[in-house]
Amino acid sequence: MQAEIITIGDEILIGQIIDTNSAWIAQQLNAIGIRVKQISSVADDPADILVALTLASGRADLILVTGGLGPTKDDVTKQTLSRYFDCGLRRAPEVLAHVESIFQKSNRPMLEINRRQADVLDKSEVLFNEMGTAPGMWVMHHQKPYVIMPGVPFEMKHIMQERVLPRLRNLEGRIPVWHHTVLTAGIGESFLAEKIADIEAALPSHIHLAYLPKPGIVRLRLTAIGKNQEELKLETQAFVNQLKERLGEHFLSDTDTTLENLILDFMKQRQLLLATAESCTGGSIARRITSLPGSSSIFEGGAVTYSNAMKQTVLGVMPETLDRYGAVSEETVREMATGAQANFRTDYAIAVSGIAGPDGGTPEKPVGLVWIAVAGKKRVITRKHLFGQDRAVNIERSSTAALWMLWQLLYTETNANGTV
Amino acid sequence: MQAEIITIGDEILIGQIIDTNSAWIAQQLNAIGIRVKQISSVADDPADILVALTLASGRADLILVTGGLGPTKDDVTKQTLSRYFDCGLRRAPEVLAHVESIFQKSNRPMLEINRRQADVLDKSEVLFNEMGTAPGMWVMHHQKPYVIMPGVPFEMKHIMQERVLPRLRNLEGRIPVWHHTVLTAGIGESFLAEKIADIEAALPSHIHLAYLPKPGIVRLRLTAIGKNQEELKLETQAFVNQLKERLGEHFLSDTDTTLENLILDFMKQRQLLLATAESCTGGSIARRITSLPGSSSIFEGGAVTYSNAMKQTVLGVMPETLDRYGAVSEETVREMATGAQANFRTDYAIAVSGIAGPDGGTPEKPVGLVWIAVAGKKRVITRKHLFGQDRAVNIERSSTAALWMLWQLLYTETNANGTV
Numbered sequence: 001m002q003a004e005i006i007t008i009g010d011e012i013l014i015g016q017i018i019d020t021n022s023a024w025i026a027q028q029l030n031a032i033g034i035r036v037k038q039i040s041s042v043a044d045d046p047a048d049i050l051v052a053l054t055l056a057s058g059r060a061d062l063i064l065v066t067g068g069l070g071p072t073k074d075d076v077t078k079q080t081l082s083r084y085f086d087c088g089l090r091r092a093p094e095v096l097a098h099v100e101s102i103f104q105k106s107n108r109p110m111l112e113i114n115r116r117q118a119d120v121l122d123k124s125e126v127l128f129n130e131m132g133t134a135p136g137m138w139v140m141h142h143q144k145p146y147v148i149m150p151g152v153p154f155e156m157k158h159i160m161q162e163r164v165l166p167r168l169r170n171l172e173g174r175i176p177v178w179h180h181t182v183l184t185a186g187i188g189e190s191f192l193a194e195k196i197a198d199i200e201a202a203l204p205s206h207i208h209l210a211y212l213p214k215p216g217i218v219r220l221r222l223t224a225i226g227k228n229q230e231e232l233k234l235e236t237q238a239f240v241n242q243l244k245e246r247l248g249e250h251f252l253s254d255t256d257t258t259l260e261n262l263i264l265d266f267m268k269q270r271q272l273l274l275a276t277a278e279s280c281t282g283g284s285i286a287r288r289i290t291s292l293p294g295s296s297s298i299f300e301g302g303a304v305t306y307s308n309a310m311k312q313t314v315l316g317v318m319p320e321t322l323d324r325y326g327a328v329s330e331e332t333v334r335e336m337a338t339g340a341q342a343n344f345r346t347d348y349a350i351a352v353s354g355i356a357g358p359d360g361g362t363p364e365k366p367v368g369l370v371w372i373a374v375a376g377k378k379r380v381i382t383r384k385h386l387f388g389q390d391r392a393v394n395i396e397r398s399s400t401a402a403l404w405m406l407w408q409l410l411y412t413e414t415n416a417n418g419t420v
Numbered sequence: 421m422q423a424e425i426i427t428i429g430d431e432i433l434i435g436q437i438i439d440t441n442s443a444w445i446a447q448q449l450n451a452i453g454i455r456v457k458q459i460s461s462v463a464d465d466p467a468d469i470l471v472a473l474t475l476a477s478g479r480a481d482l483i484l485v486t487g488g489l490g491p492t493k494d495d496v497t498k499q500t501l502s503r504y505f506d507c508g509l510r511r512a513p514e515v516l517a518h519v520e521s522i523f524q525k526s527n528r529p530m531l532e533i534n535r536r537q538a539d540v541l542d543k544s545e546v547l548f549n550e551m552g553t554a555p556g557m558w559v560m561h562h563q564k565p566y567v568i569m570p571g572v573p574f575e576m577k578h579i580m581q582e583r584v585l586p587r588l589r590n591l592e593g594r595i596p597v598w599h600h601t602v603l604t605a606g607i608g609e610s611f612l613a614e615k616i617a618d619i620e621a622a623l624p625s626h627i628h629l630a631y632l633p634k635p636g637i638v639r640l641r642l643t644a645i646g647k648n649q650e651e652l653k654l655e656t657q658a659f660v661n662q663l664k665e666r667l668g669e670h671f672l673s674d675t676d677t678t679l680e681n682l683i684l685d686f687m688k689q690r691q692l693l694l695a696t697a698e699s700c701t702g703g704s705i706a707r708r709i710t711s712l713p714g715s716s717s718i719f720e721g722g723a724v725t726y727s728n729a730m731k732q733t734v735l736g737v738m739p740e741t742l743d744r745y746g747a748v749s750e751e752t753v754r755e756m757a758t759g760a761q762a763n764f765r766t767d768y769a770i771a772v773s774g775i776a777g778p779d780g781g782t783p784e785k786p787v788g789l790v791w792i793a794v795a796g797k798k799r800v801i802t803r804k805h806l807f808g809q810d811r812a813v814n815i816e817r818s819s820t821a822a823l824w825m826l827w828q829l830l831y832t833e834t835n836a837n838g839t840v
Contacts, residue, residue, distance in 0.1 A: 042458055282719075283704070283705070
């Protein structure tokens with residue numbers, strides 16, 4: 001079974017928002033054996049929406065549409081859909097009651113455009129939306145299901161999880177697909193490919209290997225298609241085991257996770273505490289860790305010390321160190337890490353100081369120069385990086401590099417005596 | 421002139437990565453009068469790529485393709501393109517020399533798959549890529565330009581800015597489009613629509629108004645199409661002036677900017693310093709500010725105080741306050757803000773403490789409860805919010821609400837006596 005996702009909205013085509021819905025929907029569909037054939041983004045324009053629906057119906061067995069249902073533009077979308085499905089609109093009383101209750105709760109008067117949110121396609125079953133005023137709709141048309149949902153991400157996710165995925169799991173014709181992702185670090189895409197060339201060459205034709213590079217990390221994704229899912233799991237697992245053995249220290253995980261997730265699980269199990277001391281990354285490392293539920297069990301907190309004054313008062317960096325070596329130096333970053341570890345009373349501390357750009361570079365210390373230190377139970381490790389010119393990329397690379405150093409130190413210190 | 425963007429890559433269709441390239445490309449094209457008709461994402465599959473190219477060539481005057489050019493999968497893409505364009509491949513010596521120099525610099529041996537990165541379509545002009553090993557290509561085919569670029573965002577952006585946009589600016593048939601965006605805050609989408617209904621109704625048919633809601637902020641975008649660009653600017657400006665007058669305190673800016681950018685400019689001009697004290701937002705506010713170039717001129721730094729111990733040691737919150745009122749309370753967040761302001765010696769400080777979820781809620785203090793304080797020159801303001809269940813959404817809403825409170829306090833304190 002193949003699906004197509006259509007996102008409606010001028011805001012996507014002029015680049016004012018990034019479409020994050022499609023990736024999320026694709027993940028959910030893949031997990032239940034539905035492959036996404038294409039994702040198309042079209043304008044809030046009746047002709048474009050009609051063409052997209054018609055082409056999608058020729059390619060796919062299931063069509064999911066998001067966007068275009070907010071109170072100020074649902075008219076265009078709903079009128080176009082009613083033309084495509086050749087049916088009228090009805091006002092759904094249960095939706096109207098829900099919209100009214102939202103307005104009552106917040107003590108706001110209700111307008112006619114809010115009431116119109118309760119209008120749904122005659123042919124549709126309502127996919128009730130507890131999270132907002134625009135309901136989803138499920139339409140069967142020429143034996144194919146169409147799922148119409150609002151574009152607000154958390155509303156769409158709610159409708160998918162509560163109403164759509166349970167129905168899709170009952171559809172026939174889903175082809176088992178199994179993805180198994182391996183995380184690698186410290187090795188570039190080409191070298192990885194060379195290193196595992198014979199393993200890749202030996203893959204059967206229904207298993208495919210893809211390389212997905214990000215700054216500092218390459219993910220290897222094995223995709224197996226078309227048999228019993230349990231068999232596919234066993235088959236891919238055998239290749240994952242080969243990859244693990246071959247990759248050695250470059251093998252990070254055999255699940256599609258993140259560095260920060262690995263660190264959280266590892267430290268939680270061992271009841272270890274972490275602190276951060278960030279200059280050029282400006283809170284990005286703390287944010288990556290605290291974005292995870294349960295991170296409070298390992299994360300005491302951190303300091304974002306942009307100024308030299310704060311490096312001294314909060315982290316205890318010596319004024320002489322700053323004077324002599326500067327804020328971006330091995331000496332300073334080392335004192336930042338040990339200062340955070342001591343002042344915030346944690347087992348481990350990460351510190352980063354660098355020049356993210358675009359300004360602030362000198363011939364000796366150019367934009368992209370970043371020093372990282374990680375203080376552990378037994379020692380402090382430091383590393384110098386020379387990244388590029390782009391501020392956002394430098395910040396991302398620095399935070400990934402710092403988390404990777406923490407991971408390495410955690411791993412060595414813990415495995416060295418097996419007890420930490 | 422209308423364009424279509426095609427992104428190639430299984431990783432997009434299984435939802436492993438989010439396509440951020442298309443939005444960026446669309447913005448750039450719009451700015452020079454080229455409208456994007458459709459964005460299509462297809463798999464690394466010759467048949468799908470050929471269909472997408474054929475359909476796009478029927479809809480658009482310009483086709484931009486990204487992705488599928490990395491060393492491990494450029495074979496499929498380049499072979500498919502050579503079929504579509506009916507031409508062979510040649511090894512470009514200047515690209516080969518560049519790839520070789522990259523490998524020499526990093527002292528890595530070069531492999532045959534790296535050399536193949538220098539293979540380009542016979543018919544194409546090379547769009548040189550200083551940032552990576554995969555070159556872009558420009559192909560004229562049946563009088564239409566095709567732009568082929570790697571999918572790595574900073575490489576694609578570099579090629580667009582240096583090689584593609586200068587060429588596109590010389591194409592004929594671009595239709596002047598002008599977007600003018602107004603930022604509003606503190607008013608929902610429906611009420612905004614009601615408040616400005618007569619202004620919207622009076623818009624001429626070539627000017628269109630769109631509502632783009634985000635947590636805490638609604639952007640209003642005026643799009644004018646099809647005349648002389650200078651005229652369009654004047655016409656939309658007249659409507660922006662009407663909106664500004666009508667919206668009063670809800671009017672935030674008449675440029676498409678961000679709250680953090682407005683705050684940076686405002687504080688920089690007045691030489692004011694800022695600090696942050698974050699609990700549940702975990703560094704997100706600091707990160708939003710420090711993502712901006714030049715933020716070091718206003719941002720001293722901040723603390724991410726996840727533990728109560730750090731709230732006391734770093735921010736000076738009284739143990740009795742934490743005992744009596746708890747970490748998520750007006751009293752604590754007030755002391756966090758004044759503590760950050762005093763300890764980090766800044767003019768303003770933002771503090772946030774809340775329960776982001778999914779765990780940690782109680783009947784009295786449920787998930788989604790967030791207290792925010794902003795300490796200013798003359799007073800401290802506090803506000804309580806009750807957001808929803810989603811951790812990521814709660815973090816985003818809290819950081820937007822905190823920046824919005826800072827903006828309001830800055831504005832009042834500065835305008836009250838005109839001197840601060």
